[in-house]
Amino acid sequence: MQRASRLKRELSLLTTEPPPGITCWQEENRVDDLRAQIVGSAGTPYENGIFDLEILVPERYPFEPPKIRFLTPIYHPNIDSAGRICLDVLKLPPKGAWTPSLNISTLLTSIQLLMAEPNPDDPLMTSISSEYKYKKELFLLNAREWTEKYASQ
Numbered sequence: 001m002q003r004a005s006r007l008k009r010e011l012s013l014l015t016t017e018p019p020p021g022i023t024c025w026q027e028e029n030r031v032d033d034l035r036a037q038i039v040g041s042a043g044t045p046y047e048n049g050i051f052d053l054e055i056l057v058p059e060r061y062p063f064e065p066p067k068i069r070f071l072t073p074i075y076h077p078n079i080d081s082a083g084r085i086c087l088d089v090l091k092l093p094p095k096g097a098w099t100p101s102l103n104i105s106t107l108l109t110s111i112q113l114l115m116a117e118p119n120p121d122d123p124l125m126t127s128i129s130s131e132y133k134y135k136k137e138l139f140l141l142n143a144r145e146w147t148e149k150y151a152s153q
Helices: 002-016 104-116 126-134 136-150
Strands: 022-027 030-039 050-056 067-070
Touching: 002 022, 002 030, 002 104, 022 104, 030 104, 050 104, 067 104, 126 136
Parallel strands: none
Antiparallel strands: 022 030, 030 050, 050 067
16 A cells, blocks of 8 residues: 555656656556656767666565666666666665665666766676776767667657
């Protein structure tokens, strides 16, 4: 019951006051299955790309973080080919930083920030990470190409 009312509040807020470049909605009236879109920020290789995400809300939410993954392929050191995201707020302590005070809006904003500022020291994709660290121009070129190929509407 607590989960349903909290999710209803969060979705209402995401609809009326969405963070810039982020939209989120319920998938076919299922409160535990959400979809989101993040528009790539200006000045990044993901600029103007529209990235679709899947958000699965667990039974124990907000005491457990939602499972979020990219449905749109993205060339990024912290996001793998299955769309999984390496981000501390998506994991429970002690390895993660999830707390029940966080919400879906905060998570999506954190993911948007991660897109703009990759963390090459905690990569899911080691080859992309070393490209980001040592051949930045090549990384930017590849990321722009993927954005154009997969995230252009």
